[in-house]
Amino acid sequence: MSDRTDFPFWGRSVLGQIVFSLCFVLGIVSLMMAPLSGAGQKLEQAQTIQFQGHQVSTATKADFGRGELWKGPPGSTEPAPIPGGLVLPPVIHVYAPGPVNQGFQGLDIEPSVITNYRGFTAIGYPGGFGTATDGSGNSYDVVTDMRVFHGEYVSTDGTHHRGTFAFI
Amino acid sequence: MQLHDFNGGIQPSGLFWIVQVPDDALKIEGLTAKLHVVNAPVIDDFQFFAPGGVPATVSYDITWTASGDVQHFRPQSSDPLDPTNFAAEFRSAVATISFTGTEAGFTVKGTGTSDGIFAEMGTERNGFFLRNQP
Numbered sequence: 633m634s635d636r637t638d639f640p641f642w643g644r645s646v647l648g649q650i651v652f653s654l655c656f657v658l659g660i661v662s663l664m665m666a667p668l669s670g671a672g673q674k675l676e677q678a679q680t681i682q683f684q685g686h687q688v689s690t691a692t693k694a695d696f697g698r699g700e701l702w703k704g705p706p707g708s709t710e711p712a713p714i715p716g717g718l719v720l721p722p723v724i725h726v727y728a729p730g731p732v733n734q735g736f737q738g739l740d741i742e743p744s745v746i747t748n749y750r751g752f753t754a755i756g757y758p759g760g761f762g763t764a765t766d767g768s769g770n771s772y773d774v775v776t777d778m779r780v781f782h783g784e785y786v787s788t789d790g791t792h793h794r795g796t797f798a799f800i
Numbered sequence: 801m802q803l804h805d806f807n808g809g810i811q812p813s814g815l816f817w818i819v820q821v822p823d824d825a826l827k828i829e830g831l832t833a834k835l836h837v838v839n840a841p842v843i844d845d846f847q848f849f850a851p852g853g854v855p856a857t858v859s860y861d862i863t864w865t866a867s868g869d870v871q872h873f874r875p876q877s878s879d880p881l882d883p884t885n886f887a888a889e890f891r892s893a894v895a896t897i898s899f900t901g902t903e904a905g906f907t908v909k910g911t912g913t914s915d916g917i918f919a920e921m922g923t924e925r926n927g928f929f930l931r932n933q934p
Contacts, residue, residue, distance in 0.1 A: 691881060713814040714926070716881035720849065726816045727883045730918035740873050742886045743920070745816045748927035752826075753888070754833050754864045756895025756919030764899075764910025772804075774912040778862050778897060780835050781818070782826050786928050788813055796826050797818040798837050800808040800858060 691716050691723045708789045711746040711797065728777075729755060744781055745799060751783010755799075804908065805845040806858050806901050831866040831891070833921055844903050860899035864921045866891035871920075875930065887933065888924035895919040 713725035729743045730736025743755040756778050764772035779799030787793050808817040819840045827834045837860050843853040868891055876884040895914040900907065925933060 710811065710813060711815060711818075712927075713811075713816060716883060716885075717814075717816075723814070724810070724816055725814045729920070734918065736918060737883060739871070739920075740876065741883045742924075742926065743888075744886065744924060744926060745818060747880075748929065750925040750929035751923065752828060752833070752921070753890075753924045754835075754893065754895070754919070754921035756862070756864060756893065756897075756914040757917045758862070758895045758897040758912035758914045758919075759917065760910065760912040763912055764908050766906060766908040772908060772910065774910050776897065776912055778835075778860075778895060780826055780833070780862075782823070782828075783923075784929075794823075796821050796823045798808075798821045798825070798835060798840060799816075799818050800806065800837075800840055800842055 691719050705789065709787045709791070709793050709795075711785045711795070712748060712788045714742060714745055714747045716742075730757070743779060745779075746781055746785055746797065748786035749781065749783060750785070751781060753779070753781055755779040803847055804901065804906075805848060806842045806856055807845060808840070809843050833864045833866075835860075835862050837861075842901075844901070854903050856901060856903035858899060858901045860897055862895055862897040864893045864895045864919055866893040866921050868892045870922065873924075880927070885930070886924055886926040887930055888922055890920040890922035890924070893919040893921045 714727075715725075717723050717725040717727065726745050727741045727743070728737050729739065729741040732738050743753055758774070758776055758778060760774045762771045762773060764774050766772065777799070780796065781799070782796040784792065784794050808819045810816055819837075819842070821835075821837055821840065825836050827836075837858070839857045839859055842856050842858050844856045845853040870889050870891055873884075873886065873888040873890065875887060876882070879885060893914075896912070898909075898911045900909045902908075
């Protein structure tokens with residue numbers, strides 16, 4: 633894949649082909665949504681985008697009834713989700729960083745899905761056209777969103793932890 | 801068109817599609833990061849947010865190779881709902897993956913690259929660590 637026209641959902645026909653998404657929908661989300669600019673926009677006004685033929689938007693304050701982060705039970709070491717995200721609906725606590733001219737939200741967009749977090753982050757959208765095969769010999773296109781988060785975080789019960797999390 | 805969508809599921813908290821892995825699954829050396837995941841429990845949703853997902857596992861090796869200058873990102877809003885409300889030092893990268901996905905009656909193997917699409921890696925902070933960073 634040297635450019636976007638080679639990607640399964642851009643330009644080329646996928647007729648007669650099978651699409652396999654290792655993990656991701658956001659890959660599909662971002663490939664199918666119109667470019668939007670997330671940087672510093674007023675959150676009282678939702679950003680509307682196209683997602684798989686449906687109008688969706690980024691989350692605003694009106695999408696959150698609690699007005700605060702979800703709190704886990706005492707002893708929970710689970711990381712807390714980022715407060716914002718995309719509204720399908722429901723709200724999914726994830727963004728789609730990447731070049732706007734490829735349909736993503738922009739380079740200055742939060743890649744982490746964990747809040748109260750500090751550490752190493754990597755994100756990538758590796759894919760391929762017919763680069764997967766099942767046990768019956770069927771060929772699949774690959775669309776993924778792969779991320780990893782490694783560092784310290786404040787868990788949902790307010791305690792401090794370290795850990796490594798794969799975004800799948 | 802058949803779609804298999806392996807993902808880590810969504811927790812009651814809203815935590816989206818992540819699975820904890822051993823710390824030594826990730827090796828960071830210079831401008832390269834390698835993640836080795838074995839039999840991570842996931843679900844195959846078949847379609848985005850569609851009911852009827854089935855249990856599955858995925859194993860994969862992914863390598864990020866960074867290049868270029870460090871890009872510094874700073875919050876452009878103090879609103880925690882803003883997607884720019886984080887700070888980071890990232891380099892552009894290329895990610896390559898090889899994977900196997902397995903569920904009852906179905907196994908798939910494949911590869912992929914982010915070349916020409918998007919990848920980045922580096923360090924970041926948000927939330928508490930953003931507010932309390934000098």
